[in-house]
Amino acid sequence: MATVKTKTVWFCKSCGNESPKWMGRCPACGEWNTMVEETVATGKKASVADRVPGAGQKPMPLSEIDSSVENRISLNNDEVDRILGGGLVEGSLVLIGGEPGIGKSTLSLQIPLNCPNLKTLYVTGEESARQVKLRASRIGGDDANCLIYSETLMENIIAEAKSIKPDLMVVDSVQTMFSQNVESSPGSVTQIKETAAMLLRFAKETGVPVILIGHITKEGSIAGPKILEHIVDVVLQFEGDNRGAYRLLRSIKNRFGSTSELAVFEMTGKGLREVSNPSEMLIPMHEEGLSGVAVSAMLDGTRPFLIEVQSLVSTAAYGTPQRSATGFDVRRLNMLLAVLEKRAGFKLSIKDVFLNMAGGLKVSDPACDLAVIAAVLSSNFDFAVPSDVCFAGEIGLSGEIRPVAQTDRRIIEAARLGFKRIFVSSFTALDGLEEQGVKGIEVVKVADVPALCRALFKAD
Ligand code: TYD
Numbered sequence: 001m002a003t004v005k006t007k008t009v010w011f012c013k014s015c016g017n018e019s020p021k022w023m024g025r026c027p028a029c030g031e032w033n034t035m036v037e038e039t040v041a042t043g044k045k046a047s048v049a050d051r052v053p054g055a056g057q058k059p060m061p062l063s064e065i066d067s068s069v070e071n072r073i074s075l076n077n078d079e080v081d082r083i084l085g086g087g088l089v090e091g092s093l094v095l096i097g098g099e100p101g102i103g104k105s106t107l108s109l110q111i112p113l114n115c116p117n118l119k120t121l122y123v124t125g126e127e128s129a130r131q132v133k134l135r136a137s138r139i140g141g142d143d144a145n146c147l148i149y150s151e152t153l154m155e156n157i158i159a160e161a162k163s164i165k166p167d168l169m170v171v172d173s174v175q176t177m178f179s180q181n182v183e184s185s186p187g188s189v190t191q192i193k194e195t196a197a198m199l200l201r202f203a204k205e206t207g208v209p210v211i212l213i214g215h216i217t218k219e220g221s222i223a224g225p226k227i228l229e230h231i232v233d234v235v236l237q238f239e240g241d242n243r244g245a246y247r248l249l250r251s252i253k254n255r256f257g258s259t260s261e262l263a264v265f266e267m268t269g270k271g272l273r274e275v276s277n278p279s280e281m282l283i284p285m286h287e288e289g290l291s292g293v294a295v296s297a298m299l300d301g302t303r304p305f306l307i308e309v310q311s312l313v314s315t316a317a318y319g320t321p322q323r324s325a326t327g328f329d330v331r332r333l334n335m336l337l338a339v340l341e342k343r344a345g346f347k348l349s350i351k352d353v354f355l356n357m358a359g360g361l362k363v364s365d366p367a368c369d370l371a372v373i374a375a376v377l378s379s380n381f382d383f384a385v386p387s388d389v390c391f392a393g394e395i396g397l398s399g400e401i402r403p404v405a406q407t408d409r410r411i412i413e414a415a416r417l418g419f420k421r422i423f424v425s426s427f428t429a430l431d432g433l434e435e436q437g438v439k440g441i442e443v444v445k446v447a448d449v450p451a452l453c454r455a456l457f458k459a460d
């Protein structure tokens, strides 16, 4: 008879790679200092011949498999429904990740309170039932159909869930849950994997959708959602500054819909409020004629919106000029500054350059290049970009302005918000804007950086 033995292995906290000995650098993901020690049980391996009778399904021909559309549950929250691809799919496991204090618990409590017709089992391992009640009354909900269960042992949770048969289950959080099958303490890599695997099995067997919460810290010091990404169906990640009011929920993985969708929320005194038109919120009000500000018509996921790019260029106080960017890649900023210097002759190598994307957004759309350059030049010359002008274009290394994806949608959004001029690449193919009802916006096509400067800063 096989006996259960334990052995010590090392796991990488960031990717879950297993190794028999400690290493300074994980060979799988290349991260430094991420290996943690854990004990795992071994020896109880079933041999191939030990087939479990009645377990699992029989292999089936592809042609006989039912492919009807999956059942989706609407959560009565347009932003969350949209980011999930049109509602929560039955039997799916959704991970909501984010730093502590960003609003994961608030959102996952708001979801059942918004859907009084769904019987929800809300498992809390972090807060007491009373704390959840206080939060619920703060949000303004009191739902008899939402059962609060304060427990951390996975075996009990699964048994309770199977007897209650809820329509939706929320587990807050994966780091506090533990299973008796695994020896290590809650929050360790093996416990997190086991918890997720048990919830996945429960979701698939019963068809109950499960929302699982996971923390990530800035330093990644807790074994976190990264290692869960392969297991779960959907990963939603909260971003933003948890001191600011706006929170962004991004879909990074979705087996039932498109990724790189973005939803915007505002944290108010009564929970999270959906911001259905992010453009209006991301462009803050300020006085006319401020230099160093340019608006970019960007696309996040499938959604166009306008964001303000702010820049400050000043003479370097010390020998080496500083370059700093918030929400934008510093290397890309350096590249753009080098293009300005080399291709357009602006002497920026002796200047400090600071760049900021308003609203705490992290931007990766190359179409923001043009607005970044316009903001930098505007601050450098102390010459304001008119407030009814916006930009969408990528800058190439030879200073040319390149067309970007879905320019027509960006123009439509800009026109809708009342912008009068948009600068795009002269290589953009645009037809049918009139048919789409775009009026009142002038599309200015520019070929390179000098042409942009002439068009933008000529006396007007
Ligand atoms: P929380 O959901 O507890 O964060 P997480 O579960 O991600 O750790 O949200 C925490 C913050 O939100 C907390 O600082 C208080 C604030 N908050 C509000 O501003 N308004 C509210 O209505 C609620 C419920 C919380």
Ligand code: MG
Residues within 6 Å of the ligand: 104, 105, 106, 126, 172
């Ligand atoms: Mg919480």
